[in-house]
Amino acid sequence: MINLRLMNQLETVLSKQFNLHAFRPGQKEIITDLLKGNDVLGILPTGSGKSLCYQLPAKLLPGTTIVVSPLISLMIDQVKQLRAKGFKDVIAINSLLDFKQRKGIYANLSAYSLIYLSPEILQQDELLSYLTKIDIRLFVIDEAHCISQWGHEFRPDYLRLHSVIEMLNNPPILALSATANEDVQADIIHALKRPKMIKHIYPIDKPNIAFHVVRLQDEDEKLHTLTKLVSTYRVPTLIYFSRREDTENIAHRLATQLVDRKVAFYHGGLDAFDRLMIQQQFMNDQLDIICCTSAFGMGIDKDNVRLVIHYHFPAQLESFIQEVGRAGRDGGESISVLLYTENDEIVPQSFIQQELPTKQEIAYVFHQLSQLAKENKQIPRSLPEIINLMQINETKWRYLYFQLESQHILANQQINYDADHWQRAFQHILEHRHARFQYKQNKLNEMLKWIHSTTCLREKLYAEFQSSFQSPAFQCCTNCGFSFANWQPVEQSTTSQPIKTWQEQLKLLMLGEQHESK
């Protein structure tokens, strides 16, 4: 059996290609099942090396491995990091590529052993026709919880994946997620139509992280507490914010107040080059503190982050668990601090509002569609045109488009008009929208309930996801008597030495240390 031979090579490839010496829990088990040709659902905590579960088979198997990944920036970063490790036959195909680049890649698809794709681009007939011509041995769905309508990050395009997989000759599937409760897991298996999928579920709790919630009077006190906290502990620190402008403003303030600390900000609005520079500086210990939005963290394997502070909290526990999970990957004692002031929920609340269309907006879209239908027209092809015509944002349109499609009102650009049916469909969509809103609202309430909880925070945090949790390796949480007095982390100073002259710096950069001592 060819696959038996492959399995003997696992350790060799691990050390040669990935420069790692042992598998982390779950990795080998999942890879072994995949090489046997089984479908796998893998739930592994943040920072456990999920991506190795497909990167290694991609290297080992003949043919090509496809990875569907929802975030374009993450996809691009991963490809760059893989190439840096010498894994050259890997590519990301997404909407950022121009026509010519795309053509060049399509003409040469079989040359890649690993192809990252966005779910949207996988709907394009042209790409699909090229994909059907190559030998695909593994189909990976990253952030697979996006497939569940009742997951916290539903992406309609994920529901179409099973038909794509069929077109590609039904290769084995690997569905990966860090946070999927049992309902979502069942949803994933159902939507992919692979009832025999083997589940590999690993506990997501982190015994080395303590949870601390601090309640504060107002914004002023919050800022003061934050400043005091990061000035007391010089350790690699992440501070999460809801809004981009806050990351910039607070980073600026901290940098001004704490002159011996290196502070940077990071959010999705930075250009790709600067984003990568900041990530690399953090990995290289050139930075102490990063003020960031949720865009930061995925795909970053810095193992000594000691402090994760939430200046703003996310809209659901799933995101909170993921963000906190970026602390203490090396198993060292780390702290999650959530700074809370009353009314902090206003921001996540407004995010929920922006995600779902209002009744008026849905009615307007129906009106516009019927106008088009009367004139025997289709809906515009380009997204900006649609958004302009329908007067709603992109997130809302994606949601509605999916609903209209499942109600058979839309098929691609085609509109199927039927007055009676449309009336019922409108009601149906309205109900769905309401249920979805309620679901999101409940998620936010759970988050708030957790913040206000008076019992063990660790127990509460993981209760929805698993039946038990490991006992804390160090301190537990606020309600179990957490105290900063008991936390003495090893000071981690940044590598940046006292400011050098440009002459010294240039010499160091180009000729290195040994020349400096001469």
Place this chain on the structure above:
Amino acid sequence: MSFVVKAIFNTLHKIDHERDRSVIFKGIILTSCAKINGERTIQSIYHLLTGKRSIQTVLDAHLYGLDHLYGIHRQLSLQSFNKIVADLMRNHYIRTSHEDKVYLLTDRGKKWLATHKKKLKLSSFQGFTYNRMDSIFYARLILFIQVLANQRMQHTAYIPVVDQPSITNWVKKTYKYLYPNLDRPVHELYRELHQILSTLSNLEADLFVNRLTGYKQVGLSIQQLAQMYQMSGEDIQLVLMRIIHQMISIIYTSPSDYQMMSLMLRDLTKINLLTNSANETYKLFKKGYNLQQIATIRQLKMNTIQDHIVEIALYDQTIPIDQFVSDQAKTEIIQAIHQVNSTKLKTIKQHVGEKISYFQIRLVLTRYIR
């Protein structure tokens, strides 16, 4: 919600403003406004700075003595441009002239420019002359430094600071050419950089080096440099470009002193910097096809092919334009230019006969540069 934060930052913002972080950007806009003196719209300055490849922009650049600022900030967003124009208006450095969309310097603007003129060192820019080769040179240089620094430590797992294939391929090729004897080129490039940076101000040299990435030492982002030097991101970009132009000029003056850096410039001639599409047209043109044939072969409109020819003529002063414009037409166009005392295409067109096309006027105008 965050009223306190906002209050604090409003104050900070005010202080920032007083310190004036965009001195160079501001100086460039004011200088351009002063030279153009209301004869062109404010958008023409945006086209100038972003280096729009249109005959009108290139011509205007030369006509108003602004060719050194052509294309010096190609990434400039229209948003930041509009913002600084609005700032200058609000602070009464410029004003609009009555019904027109044109902007004029106020006395305050003139005074500011006079006091800051020296400090801006705008004459160090050579935008048109080094158009596009500047950024290619810079990308090659910083990637080459990173590659050499990492190879010296025998470190192969790093993310390149530049990922455009045209640049990475050049660096690969050159690296192979120099390999295996890399020690000498490393020391030579170090010596050259040291020497060339010594001709700059301390701040400029410092800023340039801080942006470099080497072995386990990642350069600073534009925002980080902006924070560090208390300048706006735009000014950081502009200072970097000014440094690059100064460097290229020094290298050209004494190439034997800068052998490694000359290598990075050697193949960058103007004609190589045509847009890809114009280059395709140029190849066919050199093979002797006429414009109609080229349009058919390339399945493009005649207008597009004509645009290419104008672009080519702009960069290559040796290509003959006689086959497109008769001597008589040429004389007529030149007379019209003198009569109306303008290089505005529309104005010229109105003064020449029906038979003379825009294409012909543009071609004749390309010969008016330099």
